[in-house]
Amino acid sequence: MSNPTPPQAIVVMGVCGTGKSTVGRGLADRLGHPYADADDYHPPENVAKMREGIALDDEDREPWLDRLRGLLEEHLTAGTGVVLACSALREIYRDRLNPTHGELKIVFLRGDRELLAERMAARTDHYMPPTLLDSQLATLEVPAPRDALWCDVADAPETIIANAYRYVIESA
Numbered sequence: 001m002s003n004p005t006p007p008q009a010i011v012v013m014g015v016c017g018t019g020k021s022t023v024g025r026g027l028a029d030r031l032g033h034p035y036a037d038a039d040d041y042h043p044p045e046n047v048a049k050m051r052e053g054i055a056l057d058d059e060d061r062e063p064w065l066d067r068l069r070g071l072l073e074e075h076l077t078a079g080t081g082v083v084l085a086c087s088a089l090r091e092i093y094r095d096r097l098n099p100t101h102g103e104l105k106i107v108f109l110r111g112d113r114e115l116l117a118e119r120m121a122a123r124t125d126h127y128m129p130p131t132l133l134d135s136q137l138a139t140l141e142v143p144a145p146r147d148a149l150w151c152d153v154a155d156a157p158e159t160i161i162a163n164a165y166r167y168v169i170e171s172a
Contacts, residue, residue, distance in 0.1 A: 006081070007075065007076050007078075007080055008076075008102070008172065009081065009082055009102055009103070010084065010105040010107065011085075011094070011097060011104060011105070011106050011107070012085045012107045013086055013087060013088035013106060013108055013109065013148075014087065014108060014109035014110060014153070015087065015116065015133065015136035015137055016116070016136055017111075017116035017119040018110070018116065020087070020109060021037055023085070023107065023109060023157060024084065026158070026161035027161050027165060028083035030161060030165045031083065031165065033075075033083050034075060034083070035082070036083070036084045036085070037085045038068055038085060038086035038087065039085075041068055043063065043064065046060055053131045053132060055139075058090075058092075065093055066096065068084065071084070072104070073099045076102045077101075087136065088106070089139045089140045089141065094106065105168055105171065106147060107148065107149050107151060107164045107167065108149065109151050109153050110152060110153065111153035112154065116153075120133055149164060
């Protein structure tokens, strides 16, 4: 299948429990772009900290973010584009992810703390414990509406994916 859009780097961001993976995969499928999950790129030390309920700090995140930026740049250089599910909680993290060539598109998933806590409590296959939700919410620097598409995670995933697809296509 040919890509309906030029190669783009798209980050689906938000705190834990917002559905980044679900939305990211759906958007990638719809765009014909590869999908990557930032969780798969954490070094073992970061995963171990999170499993123990210890929030990562900026120093923990820097090499991980650099690795993710490299991934985005690889895809753009290859002409494939990519959709990355990544927390990207702070503006400096999003700046660090920004590829050297090309523009980073941001889809921001936001939701009510209680809904996110319910979702996290229901997960059995993730190393991020629900106890880290509050630290992620405290770290979150919400992107300005002019810099990202805001999506409410109370909406159905199909609705969020359709809105994100329109946003990416219209801003291509």
